[in-house]
Amino acid sequence: MRSFRTEIENPVVEKDIIELEKKIRLFKEGKVDEERFRSLRLARGVYGQRQQGVQMVRIKLPYGKVTGDQLLRIADVSDEYSTGRLHITTRQDIQIHYVSLDRTPELWAELEKSDVTLREACGNTVRNVTASEIAGIDTDEPFDVSPYAHAVFQFFLRNPVCQEMGRKFKMAFSSSDKDSALSFIHDLGFIPKLKDGERGFKVLLGGGLGSQPNHAELVHDFLPSEKLIPFIESVLRVFDRHGERAKRLKARMKFLVQGIGLEAFLQLVEEQQLALSYQTYSIHTDDFEKDYGVLNKITVPEVSIDDEAGYKAWLQTNVLPQKQDGFYAIGIKVKLGDFYTDKARKLAELVKKYASNELRLSLRQNILIRDVKEELLPFFYSQLAELGFTSLGYNSTVDITACPGTDTCNLGIASSTGIADVLGDVLVNEYPEYLNNKDITIKISGCMNACGQHNMAQIGFQGMSIRQGKLVAPALQVLLGGGVLGDGSGRFSDKVIKIPSKRGPQALRVLLDDFKANAKDESFLNYYNKQGKKYFYDFLKPLSETDNLVADDFVDWGHSKAYVQEVGIGECAGVVVDLIATLLFEVEEKLENAKNALESNAYADSIYHSYTVIVNAAKALLLAENVKTNTQAGIIKQFEELFGDQITLEVPFSKFVYQINKNEPTESFAKKYVADATLFYKKVDAFRKKQIEHEVGK
Known part of the structure; x- marks a missing residue:
């Protein structure tokens, strides 16, 4: 498992993968609690499936974008570690199944060579940021939302604000008012708007499906683009602190907003402003501009179409005009989202040579080839027909x-x-x-x-x-x-x-x-x-x-034996049960994270790690007393009531914790908060040891 350590250039990613390998080993040795280990592996895209002894691995592809080289890498990984089948999800991810848990670290390492991650694809984290697959080519869009979706993905990946929330958190960017990314069913949904030439977003909050679907509420008619990431961070801080953690079915954002009301929720959002990493955050879009002059120079191979009627029907149902004159997108209807690595490789080579080396996976489990010049459409039809990728009805009723x-x-x-x-x-x-x-x-x-x-x-x-x-x-x-x-x-x-x-x-x-x-x-x-x-x-x-x-x-569809209802325990959004010793052990790790972030001048990250140290240490003592801990805000209140006189600080515990909202993320405050967190952890640890000694003495 050590051979991949020197092959990954990003030390943060390398550390993450090594940590997964370490935790798998400790779990196998019985040194890490099963429920706690589940939380860790889910946050790394490793999900238990219905069949015992194997895992589903979810590959996180922000807004469904995948280059030809990345698809080749994913195909190699699927053949080596899985079954060669790739499954496109309704959140623009790719899933592979029947993976051995022991091999997941090296699988992840292989993917990272092509800048593909598993991190936070499952678990109580910010999930894949989705977007309209036609973003950037949509004839109706005011501007391309792809750079903004990408910036949100990058900013919150491994961000301490959203690593252990009460439940998952989903965001989507639609390319136009048609809302093809379904903003109204997301925790946060964004629709692009122009106001006096300025870019911004209509923002919706608190949507969701599940057993109790809820329409998201409008919170901004126009949020300037430089306020996008600060606003999201504020919302995540509130959700992390006040969101339900014990009652799994009530732990989504929609229930928090319903419970306290939209006005009270937005007031809590406003109270986070001083502590934010950035008050404004500019998002650069230059890297998303394509050179269509170069694409226009692609040589057109000679091809003859034998099935003219089929070709014309395909043009009508599966080919979309782009906003770029002379270029088209080709929709591939992927039955049930399943395709195989042999076809994936040929498709990857096709778009590398004859398009812009980019595919987008869609919310309807399909594939969209982009930036194909008109003269190449007959060639693409012939090539895709050989792969069985010309089934009619892309994004139509028959596309189930x-x-x-x-x-x-x-x-x-x-x-x-x-x-x-x-x-x-x-x-x-x-x-x-x-x-x-x-x-x-x-x-x-x-x-x-x-x-x-x-x-x-x-x-x-x-x-x-x-x-x-x-x-x-x-x-x-x-x-x-x-x-x-x-x-x-x-x-x-x-x-x-x-x-x-x-x-x-x-x-x-x-x-x-x-x-x-x-x-x-x-x-x-x-x-x-x-x-x-x-x-x-x-x-x-x-x-x-x-x-x-x-x-x-x-007998159910696709089966030959009598139906048996067998429902297991869902993991993807599960709330874990924390054992006290494991929780305190992880507090030590988070304290180390706070110190490392401080040394790297990542002051906002350091501060949030310190906050998590304090809250989780307090939670450990409450659990020792069998006190229910539904929310972080509840932990803070209950700890002050139960332990305020026993673990003394210079100020009341709530004031001690909520320094995070009263200070800007400066170097001096980050240093102070790390010192405070260290002091508090030592006090809790000493108190817990005395408790254990007392219990043993009985």
Whole structure:
């Protein structure tokens, strides 16, 4: 495991990977608690999957951008450490499965050679920053949001403000008012705006899906771009301090905003201003400018198209004009987000030689080739056809989104990929008019957590189970009436009816046939509004009957054996249980981080590490007394009440901690706060040792 140490140029990354290797070893030796170890590996993109003994590894690709060289590296890693299959997620990541835990450090080291990371792809961290895959080429965009998404990714990667929050935190940048990145379902969503020639963003806060979907609230009509990162940091500081940590289902940002109210939340955000790393933060965009003059000089190979009808249909459904004259983007519809390394390598070489060496993965689990000059379109069609990458219907109704479901996910209740596969066949074979229909989207999730975004689609399906006496069959909740309205507005689907999963295809047929017969030149959403939920419930109700189930109804899609409902423990957003000794051990590590950051002149980082030292040390003593610690703010309050007279400081404990909000991140304060954190930790450690001696003496 040591051979990769000298091959990584970035010492911070090298230290991170070595730390993972060390913690794996300590875990195997029984020296690190399993729950605590889970938190560490999740923050490094290593996620337990449904099958025992292997891991899913999530590769973090900010706003879905991947170069040809990076894709080649990912393909090499997948072949060496996994199965050669690459899975595109609805957050523009790539996942590989069936990886041995012991090999994850070296896998990570290999990826970092091409500047690809696993860091904070899972766990209670800032997840992958997503963006419209057409950002930078969108004919409707006021400006390219890619540099801003990239800057946010870079600034908060390994940032101490967001390493151990109560839950995950998601951000998205749409390229225009069409809101194709779905800002309204994110913890923070951004839509680009121009005001008197100045760049800025419309900002939405507190959105989310899951079992209780919530529309994000508007907090800024126009936030100047140099205020973007300071505002995000303020929000993350509040979420870290006040967000729920014990009740997992109530720990997302949306519940914090609902609980204290938007006005009170924004007041807490305002109180963070003095402590921020930067009051303004300029984001440079020069590196994102492409030389289209050079791209125009690419030699066009001779090619003949035998299937002219197929080529014309492909141009209509899969090719998008760019805002750059004479250039086009090509959409590749990737069935269920799965493709393989042999095709990935050929695709990588294609874009390196004949485009701008860049792909974008989409929120609908597809691939977008960018910057193809018009004369090259016939050549690309012929090359992509050889790879099986010319299936019609990119971003159309037939382009169904689905999470992995019971294939690999611990939380999956019923198969989502299996039913998606079948519904796709129904559409292509029976409803070809939907090959280029953008009005209806179909999304499927294997459980209520909505990784397939089923509850914001015009037609959605959620994996469930249904009973007939003592027997259990896979089922689907049918949801209707969701969608993107634009400019930060959207709507969530209504739960209409639950049906046995094997009747999903017929449910889709009934819905589409009714729409065709009765809608009058109106969108599906308008038609749904006009008819109302009960109308759809009534004609779907015969499909929900369970007294006439047959043997096949008890076998899920893609399976040959009888369905068994098996739901494990989800990890991706899990809240860990801290043992006192492990927590204090990690406090020592965080104290070392604070000192290292101070020596590197990273004063804001040092201060936040010191803050975490103080809070976690206090938490350890509260846990020793079996005191519930729901939030960091609660820890501070409870510690002062219980231990204020026993662990004496020059000022009350709350005032001692909240120095962080009263001082700018200067060198002098960073030094003082490190000294304060060190002093407090020594006092806590001494107090805990006396407790243990007393307990042993009993």
